Amino acid sequence: MNSNLRRQPAAVLWDMDGTIVDTESHWIAAADEIVRAQGITPAPNALAALVGMSLADGAKLMRGLGVDLPLGELIDRHLECAMRNTALAGLTWRPGAVELLSKLRADGIPLALVTMSYRVYADVIIDALPKGLFDVVVTGDVVERGKPFPDAYVRAATLLAVEVQDCIAIEDSLIGLAAARSAGAHTVGVPHHSEIPTSAADAIWPTLRGRVVTDLRIPLA
Structure with missing residues (x-):
């Protein structure tokens, strides 16, 4: 992210389809x-x-x-x-996604999965990932309003007991980025099936490949 984003986030909130896995x-x-x-x-x-x-x-x-x-x-x-x-x-992981998830987990940064897929589908993906990656899972069948409304991201931050404004959300879609921004989270867009204009996220990364924990920073308060 930008050089002036220098504080570790309270949590990283992950979209699933298209961001972690190519589904x-x-x-x-x-x-x-x-x-x-x-x-x-x-x-x-x-x-x-x-x-x-x-x-x-x-x-x-x-x-x-x-x-x-x-x-x-x-x-x-x-x-x-x-x-x-x-x-x-079968499952094809998006480049660098599982590696970055694992690095964040190893550093003890709280992680949430925030997806509009229903829990029965999300569990297929979760079960194929390394065990214990996510502290919280919020799926489309537990929120009244889906993305682009902020509900899922607000719920994830609440369950993690952190302020959503102190979190980074990683998304591949304009709808997802709109939801994260509406909630107040900082955003990283990783385009896959559709283009993401630079105005739609705080940072646009073409891929997660090679990314490390220190790439994810938010502004100092």
Whole structure:
């Protein structure tokens, strides 16, 4: 981050899909399958907007494309299809993510997973990671409002007993960065499926590869 960011954060709050693990495509493919099963051919990139969305907002997007299913059923189908896709494709970690997580854990910096995936899906990812990385897990099924609202990040900081303004959030999407900023966290954007303008985060890193604990600093109070 910028050279004037010199204080260790109270915690680092991590997005999951697209930031730690390359699973955004699994969710997009699941939505594409659901939409096409209704006889609808989505426009190119129409489903790319799902990146960073809550499952409820994703279901609303699909309904907007013409999918005629109740919201709850659509969420359940999307989750089921995404879990199947992930089971079939396996997990590919984003470059440097697991390494940086492990370095932060070794240094004793509190870590939270803040994802719009539901807990049953997040547990698949958590179980494949080194044990005990996260002190707190906040998933999309435990907050009333998903990203871009601040609720999930505020909840994570509260559970960690830290001030969210003293935390850094790492995100790959504009929706996620908006949520973190709205909560008051400092932000690092790591683009994957979509571009992130420099104005959307405090720092933009093309990758987490080679990053170390001292790269994550916030302004002195």
